Amino acid sequence: MRGAAIVAAILLVIVGWYLGSPLFIRTTANEALPITLATAPSSTATSAASISSPAATPRTAITTVLRRGELHYVDTLHNGKGDVLLIAVDAKQFLRFEDVAITNAPDVHVYLSKDSGGKWSDASSTYVGALKATNGSFNYELASPFDLAGYSSVIVWCRAFSVLVTWADLEKP
Numbered sequence: 001m002r003g004a005a006i007v008a009a010i011l012l013v014i015v016g017w018y019l020g021s022p023l024f025i026r027t028t029a030n031e032a033l034p035i036t037l038a039t040a041p042s043s044t045a046t047s048a049a050s051i052s053s054p055a056a057t058p059r060t061a062i063t064t065v066l067r068r069g070e071l072h073y074v075d076t077l078h079n080g081k082g083d084v085l086l087i088a089v090d091a092k093q094f095l096r097f098e099d100v101a102i103t104n105a106p107d108v109h110v111y112l113s114k115d116s117g118g119k120w121s122d123a124s125s126t127y128v129g130a131l132k133a134t135n136g137s138f139n140y141e142l143a144s145p146f147d148l149a150g151y152s153s154v155i156v157w158c159r160a161f162s163v164l165v166t167w168a169d170l171e172k173p
Contacts, residue, residue, distance in 0.1 A: 025104055029133035033063060033096065034089045034141070064088045066148060069168030071100060071156075072118065079103050080166030084154045095128055095140040095154065104134045105158040105165055116152045118167040131156060 065087050071080035082100030086093065095112070102108075108131040114124040132138045156165040 026135055027104075027133040028135045029138040030136045031138045033137075034087070034092070034094050034139050035063065062089075065173050066093070067170035068173050069154065069170040071102065071166045071168045074118065074164055074166060077103060078105070078158075078163060078165045080156060080168075084168040084170070086148060086170060092144060093142040093146050093148070095142060096137070097132075097139075098137050100135065100137070102131065102134045102156060102166055105161070105163070107160040108156060108158050108165055110140065111155040111157060112151045113153045113155045113167075114150050116169045118153070118155070118164050120155045120157060120164060120167075125155065126151070128154075 065085055067086040069084045071082050071084060073079040073081075080100060080102035082102075083098040084100075085096040085098060087096055088094075095110070110128040110131055111120065111125040112128055113120050113126075115121070128140050128142070132140075152170055154168045154170065156167065157163070158165050
């Protein structure tokens with residue numbers, strides 16, 4: 001009897017830690033804005049005696065904000081603040097979380113959704129990846145080519161409890 005009580009207490013502590021600890025654990029990521037460096041030849045060799053390769057000058061890619069949104073408050077335990085951007089850098093597209101603070105939860109993931117206002121379903125969304133951090137600025141490279149048409153929000157979702165953590169409706173800047 002005493003052994004069963006000890007096992008039950010240990011299981012209760014483990015489950016309690018799994019469920020409660022994310023509320024106290026914060027992670028931070030600070031990734032730079034995605035910038036691609038490309039090189040363009042500035043000149044070519046003009047004589048056959050010259051064995052040097054063409055000189056290259058670096059070119060910085062242009063970063064374009066395609067859509068932007070702000071994370072929303074759901075309730076005391078589920079909320080976020082900060083900006084979410086869909087950006088293009090040359091031919092690549094990225095989802096960027098900029099200076100965010102998001103409530104942690106177990107098993108948190110990011111989706112692009114065709115619904116707005118925090119509504120979400122598997123049928124109307126595309127999986128982006130696991131949440132990289134609860135605080136800071138970080139990027140997700142989207143599959144190329146990615147057609148953004150019809151997507152109107154970013155959803156941060158806790159799979160373990162099937163609950164919305166926060167969302168951002170996306171609008172053209």
